[in-house]
Amino acid sequence: MAFIAGLALSRLLYEGFFPQLLWLARPLVALPFAALTAYAVWLVWLKWARQLPPLAFSSLLLNLLWLFNPAVDLAGSRLIFAATVWLTAVFIWTQINTDERRWGKWGGWLLVMVALLPVYLFTMSASVGAADTFEFQVVTPQLGIVHPTGYPLYLLLGKLFTLLPVGTLAWRLNLASAVYALAAMSMLYFLIQRMLRHPLPAILGTAVTGLSLTFWSQAIIAEVYALHALIVMVALYLMAKIGDWKLEIKDWRLRVPPPHPITPSPVHVYALAFTLGLGMANHLTTLLLLPSAFLTILFTARPTRLTTHHASRITDNELWITDYRFWLKTAVAFLLPLLLYAYLPLRWQAVNGEAMGLARFVDWVVGGRFQGALQLRAWLDDPVRYQIVGRLFLENWGWWGLALAGLGLVVMVWRQWQTAVILLLTWFAYTFYALNYTVPDLAVFVIPAQLVGGVWWAVGLWAGLALVQDVARREHWPDVAPLALTFALIPALTMTVNHWAKNDQSGENPLEQWGRAVLALPLAEGAAILADSEKIAPLLYLQVAEGLRPDLDISVWPDEAAYRTQVDGRLAQNQAVYLARYLPGLQGIYHLRSLGPLTEVSTSPMTQLPNPSAVPGQVYPITPLPHSQFGPLTLLAYSLEPMAAGDEGNTAVTLYWQAAQAVDEVLHVYVRVVGGEGDGRATHSQHPANNFYPTNAWRPGEIVADYHLLPRPVITHDGALTYQVAIAPPFTPANQLAWQDVTTMEVTATENTAALPSRLLRAQIGGYLVNGADFPAKIRSQTRLPLLLTGFGSENPGLQFKLQPVSSPIGQITEFSPPPPVPPAHIWYENLNSDLPAGLYNLIASYEAQHEADCGHGRCLAPASYCGWMSPAQTGCVVGQVEISGVALPDTAxxxxxxxxxxxxxxxxxxxxxxxxxxxxxxxxxxxxxxxxxxxxxxxxxxxxxxxxxxxxxxxxxxxxxxxxxxxxxxxxxxxxxxxxxxxxxxxxxxxxxxxxxxxxxxxxxxxxxxxxxxxxxxxxxxxxx
Structure with missing residues (x-):
């Protein structure tokens, strides 16, 4: 098992430090490296841990999930390797700590934090989010007002996190959610540990729940749902203390009641009421916990008699539950946190300069604008709702996880049915709410039900393990618990790898780059930017967090009618208006023109070209053109950004058009780049002015600025790029367009990019070292396949590419080629002909010897290719698979x-x-x-x-x-x-x-x-x- 871990470590080092550690890919080095690793682990085991069974290291076998998979997945492989090491530590720790000493209790909690905290931090974004996340990141620092229901608890706690002296403002509020999520998982751990009286199921159940898709996604963004999960878990833990939930799974033949009478303190009930009231100040769905809370108190006051060989007594809890003073104190504890809602009218006055008013306050708190989304008959009238909600559970747990949770529920019903009823009622309340609440972001409303599912999952896992151990004892097997748990955790681990890819937000945010570029444009002083719900996020965040362009009025509106009202009203007041969203119906009424990616709406036409020297912030010159006629349109000038400010992967060009006479037909502007790799095959077409301003709406003599964003071409050789333009009706085939040159620019070869292509590779092909590739996964026959490779090598033309049916084998060779010295970084670009029958093909890269030094006995041999870790020598490497087809669809599709x-x-x-x-x-x-x-x-x-x-x-x-x-x-x-x-x-x-x-x-x-x-x-x- 340690040998498998050594092999995994060698592959991690090889792929992570490619190409510096090329030798670790060869069996002659990787196998001894793994043997030395195993020997070191064995020595440690001999000296310090001989009392541990060898199977305690069985989780290291989980590295086999990825070890011999030829695909390179840096994040997934590292995650699995780290998980196996963590699981080994968990198994060893639980073997050593078999009692319930203080360190034993907190040690399990620490292992949970070690599992979750790095994952949350590594996948957390440091930049502005979208939708509600952006709103919280903008409003919280100002202690402003957010959308209903107001969330005063979240805003006040979030304000404290904004005062941290580290990170960006957005990161601090994202961190707040991570803290709430970790606190929620802490309560889940202590709840499961209390119920099962063993840390192992608590550790595993909490880790799996904390890495479930939806909960993880909310733990790394500024949102209210991680805090809501914390409130729910504190409430459930207090219910467990009140109801004395215990499910020791030891003897399957008895339903064992608590050995002592249930004697909870009324203080726990007051704390539960206070927690629920506090939760109401964060999210109103906390109300759905009230039935579970009342049922807990009812079960505690009137416990059920159990007739087994153990005796159970009815306590006198009903005495204090019938005391009106108890209920009065409980009501005060519940209502007291609701005073936090006083934040809304107090801050409304400060933010908006007017009183909030009682009617508006009530409507805000109850979420009046969202009432239409709650359709109480949807569970009866719309069967699709069951598919939607069912998919949410399946995405988070998978079939195996749901089966374990189902087993856990059955065991709870068998062992302590009152606890099962309370948890099932909680699960049902939130699931039923989701069935009837018709909103797109439904998954977050099911998080409390997912938390209950986490409890059931842990109980089911522990019950299944108890059965396995029972069989092992009867058959006199060794302790197989670690091995059984290792196999049981395979589905959860593979799902976690998939969840990482979906939740990882650690990369750069292109929207924030776009927002910086927009706010650097020469926008009119005091202008209005009317943005959509996506583009307002970076604009408003940068204005608030970094003070960029505080003079601008940036806003978002609910629908097209509201945007139209804003456009009309602001222009009537002579305020400059720019659109950062699509808004139809303006042509023919207003004059439209591009200002970068924004569209300026004006009551007057542009009649002169802008003077770049008089425009602050104009970086790229506006170059006039001699007479350039495109049918009824004249191209007066252009401005070229070789690297677009808002998107460094693209090139931006602004064209300045004029029509001397009215244009009767609708014409599109087509733009392409000729030269470099790809040679003009990517064509961009749209209505002028960011697709807003059809040519038949232009006024005679009006100048229209027209912005286009084009993919920045890859340049493998020094040369020239020519930008071409054509004018034609929509849907005109590219081969029928009359292209005209606009400008030509000398360029140098593109250096190898720091950001690798989407397909990671680790291959030695002859003397070339390839670390990544980009190409389409599906193309049509008779078209060309663009292939981009990055890595280390030269411009030697010996690198060859071909498409080969997947059923055809790749040749093996017996010669040995040592790893070459690391050559300079390089990019290769090819356009392959795909004149092949429809089917699935391997894209093969190989090296054909081109020089006499590579030839022997009158023939040239292909140097060996090593296509990854522990790969045998081959004649070529599979870069990926390509499907060639005319898109095989039914005739009616x-x-x-x-x-x-x-x-x-x-x-x-x-x-x-x-x-x-x-x-x-x-x-x-x-x-x-x-x-x-x-x-x-x-x-x-x-x-x-x-x-x-x-x-x-x-x-x-x-x-x-x-x-x-x-x-x-x-x-x-x-x-x-x-x-x-x-x-x-x-x-x-x-x-x-x-x-x-x-x-x-x-x-x-x-x-x-x-x-x-x-x-x-x-x-x-x-x-x-x-």
Missing amino acids: VNYADQIALLDITTSGPALSPGGVLQVQLNWLALANMNQDYTLFLQVVDAQDRIVGQVDSWPVQGTHPTSGWQPGQTIPDSYTIPLSQEMAPGAYRLLVGWYLLGDGRRLPVLDGEGTAVEDKLIVPNLFVPG
Whole structure:
């Protein structure tokens, strides 16, 4: 087992310090290294731990989950290795500490903290978050007012964390959630340890719960749910003390009652009431704990007689429970923390300069604006809700985890049914609430139910282990507990690795970079920026936290009508207005133009080019052009940012257009870069002015600034890049565009980037050392496959690439090539021809000898390739797999940009009723991984394209965003579209499409050849009877 750990350590060192430790990839070095590691562990065991059974080290075998997997996963492998070491420490510690001494109790807690704290810190972001997280990060330092229900407890505690002298303001508030989460897990540990009287299930159950998907996600962002979890766990722990919850699992043949009468102190009840009141000052769903609290007190006051060989007495607890003074004190303890809500009217006056008023206060506290989301009949009327909530539990626990939790519940019912009823009531209350609360972020409302699931999981694990040990004793086996637990924890560990990838926010935040770039633009003094819910986060945070552009009025509004009102009102008051969101319907009324990624809305046209020297903050020059005519449009000038300020991976170009006469047709602007690698194949097209301003809305003589963001090309050789522009109608094929050169720029070869490509590699291919690759996982036949490799080597043309069917073996060779000296960093770029039949292919990289020095006996041999740790010598390495197809879909399927396919659609039509509804059932297929959350639109339109019914939503009632879809996954999705009362008899159509909320850009519908033909699906033949 220690030998396996030594092998794992050698691979970790090889992949983590590639290419400096190349020798550790070779068996002649890795095997002795592992043997020395095992020998060192054996010596330690002989000297200090001979009393420990060897199976105490069995968790080290979990490294086999990744050790011989050829894929390079630095985070996952390190996490598994650390988990195996931690589990070994847990098993050893529990073997040594078999009693309940003070150090034994706190030692288990310390092991839990060692497991959770580094994970939370390593995955925590130091920058601004999104949605409610950003709001808390902005408002808390100012002691302002956040959205209902106000959360006064969270704001006051968060203010204390903002005073810390370390980290960014955002990081300090994220850290606060980590502290609350660790405190909640501490209470969970002590609760399970109290119930089972053993630290091992408490340690494992708490660690698994703390690393569950939803709880982990809330432990690393500024949100109220980690604090809510702490309140819930304190309340459950106090209920355990009041009810004396104990489930010693020793004898399966008896239901053992408590050996002593239950004698809780009323002080515990007062503390429970105070805790619940305090929780109400943070999150109103604390109310759902009240039934469990009352039931705990009832069970304590009137305990059930158990007729076994143990005697049980009814205590006189009913004496104090019937005393009115007890209930009066309990009510005071509950109501006292609610005085924290006085924060709202006090701070409202200071923030808004007016009294809050009683009606507004009550509506704010009860969350009046959210009442419509609580549909109390949803559990009866909408069976999809059960699928949604069930998926939340499955995502957090998996089938094995749910099975263990189910076993734990059964054991609790068998051993102490009162405790089981109380916990089941708590679980049911929050689960039932989730069934009826129709919001996109539903997962966070189920966290208390997940905490109860963590208790059940620990009980189920301990009960299962007790059964295994019972069998082992009868069969006279050695102590197999560590080995049994090792196998039982495999599903939890693999899920934790997946959760890391989903929750890790430690990288740079591109939105914050974008916000800095925007606030550095030459924006008018005192201007307004109307942003969407995503883009307002970095803008407002940087304004508050770092004092950037305090003169700007930055705001977000609930819907398009509110934004339109703001635009009209502010322009009427001569305030400059910039949009950081898509807002249709402005063309023809206002003049629109780009200012970087923002869109300026103006009542007057631009008639002269900006003077860069007179514009503060204008870094890149505006270069006038000689007569450049593009049909009815003239390109007057351009401004080029080789590295876009808001996105260093892209190039930004602003074009300045003018139309001498009115333009009757809608024309798109197409932009591309020719030269470098890729050679113009990435084409960007949109309406001018950030996709806002169709050409048929321009006034004659108006100058329109038009901003485009293009992928920054990879340059492997010194040369030139040419920026080209074309004007044509939407959906014009690239080979039919009339391209014209705008400018040419001399460039030098791109240096190897510090940020590795998305696919990590650790391979020696001849004299080349490759550490990463980027290429699409799916392409169409007859198209070219762009491949980017990074690593260390030269420009020697001997590096070759080919696509080979996955069923074809890779050649093995017997020669030995020593690791070469580390050459300079380099980037390779290739465009491979994919003129192959549809199927799955391995992308092979190999080295073909090009010089006589590499040749012998008249033939040239391919130097050996070593494709990873402990890899044998081969003729080439698999860089990855590529699927070549025309996207194999049913003939009736609709393809949205090779990313989403609509397999089928059914409606309740074709006859429509004015004022009624249209039921739509959709079945989607994910074709690729998506890092964007696309919004689905369903529009019912009449013959004049007037909308009479519309729904815009993320899929599955907003709970299953596209960024979480897996390729090949099918997603059933149903909608109810309310229809207008004013529908005249006649023909109607249903439009179905996808768009990005930030810029309104739609996913194009592709034909069988991959050509964009539309931006929506049109479902005809709907009608209102005459």
